[in-house]
Structures are given as C-alpha cells and as structure tokens.
Amino acid sequence: MARTESNMISLGTSAPNFHLKDTNSNDFFTFSDCKGEKGTLVFFICNHCPFVHHVIDEIILVANDYRVQGIGMVAISSNDVEQYPQDSPELMTEFAFENKFEFPYLYDETQEVAKAFGAACTPDFFLFDNQDKLVYRGQLDDSRPGNGIPLSGSDLRGAIDSVLYNRVVNPNQKPSIGCNIKWKK
Incomplete structure (x- = not known):
C-alpha cells in the first residue's frame, strides 16, 4: 500500500460544486444537496483501501455524531x-x-471532482463552514494501520466542533x- 499525503490546499478555498450519482439511491447530488446548515464534510474514500478500512468505523461515528448537529456529510x-x-x-x-452509511456515497467517474478538490488519497477529508469556505483539510487522527495508536477522530472532531x-x-x-487515488491513465 502506497502512503500518499493530502495536498493540503489553501484554507478559505470555496467548495467546488459537483453533480454525481449516489451509488445507494441512484439519485444525483450536488454540493448544495449535501450541504449542512452549519457546515459540510466531504471525504474521499474507496472500497478497498486498507487505510479506509482502518478508519471506517470512526468515520461512521463522526457522521452519526455530527449530522444531527447540522453538518452535511x-x-x-x-x-x-x-x-x-x-x-x-x-x-x-x-x-x-x-x-x-447514512449519507450519500457518490461515484466520481471522470475524476474531475477529485481534481477540483485537490484530493490525493483515501481517506482525504475536507470540512467547509456554513459559507462553503474550507476550514479544515487533513487527517482524521494520528492512527494508521499497524501503528498501535487507537482511533479517536480527534483532529477532525476538533475542527467540526x-x-x-x-x-x-x-x-x-x-x-x-x-492510498493514492487511482488515477486513470
């Protein structure tokens, strides 16, 4: 598994819009459709990445804890x-x-959305405030597969709080x- 870091795009960047199909409902969603009253968390994941498998339970806990508080996911x-x-x-x-999942899981077939966000790896987290400005991009917490640090979601939770x-x-x-996003050749 290749270890790839986030691109760490500039804070204050406006949220890129998208129009992607949800693999759960077959409906199409835009950023506005997913937007929360108080902020929006967009995260890039995939099905097979060992880093995603390591953190998926904590991602679900974060989603369940904060969706009800006005954070779109x-x-x-x-x-x-x-x-x-x-x-x-x-x-x-x-x-x-x-x-x-109690949130949309969208498929970015053209990879244009990942490029617009500056996404580089899975998982890659982007938190926007209620003005759709980027206030956090980075890690869930310090836990990685095999490093022995327990999952807490502390970095992302602190930003959402x-x-x-x-x-x-x-x-x-x-x-x-x-893992790096698997770009088309």
Whole structure:
C-alpha cells in the first residue's frame, strides 16, 4: 500500500460544486444537496483501501455524531474502476450497506471532482463552514494501520466542533495519509 499525503490546499478555498450519482439511491447530488446548515464534510474514500478500512468505523461515528448537529456529510470515490474493479459503483453500494452509511456515497467517474478538490488519497477529508469556505483539510487522527495508536477522530472532531461553536479552526493541520487515488491513465 502506497502512503500518499493530502495536498493540503489553501484554507478559505470555496467548495467546488459537483453533480454525481449516489451509488445507494441512484439519485444525483450536488454540493448544495449535501450541504449542512452549519457546515459540510466531504471525504474521499474507496472500497478497498486498507487505510479506509482502518478508519471506517470512526468515520461512521463522526457522521452519526455530527449530522444531527447540522453538518452535511458526503463520501466520494474517484478511483479508476477499470484498473481497480473492487471500487466499482456496484461494490460501493455493498460497502455503504455493510458499513451502514447514512449519507450519500457518490461515484466520481471522470475524476474531475477529485481534481477540483485537490484530493490525493483515501481517506482525504475536507470540512467547509456554513459559507462553503474550507476550514479544515487533513487527517482524521494520528492512527494508521499497524501503528498501535487507537482511533479517536480527534483532529477532525476538533475542527467540526470549532465550526459548530463558532471558534477559529486551528490552522496547524496534519495531512491525511492513505492510498493514492487511482488515477486513470
């Protein structure tokens, strides 16, 4: 598994819009459709990445804890499914069902959305405030497969709490580390 870091795009960047198909409902969603009253978390994941498998339970806990508090949530997979068929939309549906996703899991077939966000790895997290400005990009927490650090979601949770309680999000943010997005050739 290749260890790739987030690109750490500039804080304050406006949320890119998208129009992608949800693999659960077969409906199309835009950023506005996924937007929360107080903020929006967009995260790039895929079905097969060991880094995603390591953190998926905590991602679900974060989603369940914060969706009810006005944070919109959406997951996006942008991997090349010709080279990585385990990330196909059909298997995305299964992955979402098995992990009890209560948020859209969108398929970025053209990879244009991942490029617009500056996504580089899975998982890669982007938190926007209620003005659709980027306030956090980076890691869930310091836990990685095999490093023995328990999952807590502390970095991402701290940023979301700051958005919810109108505090400044700490600008010292660590990049996420995961498998690289599988770009089309």
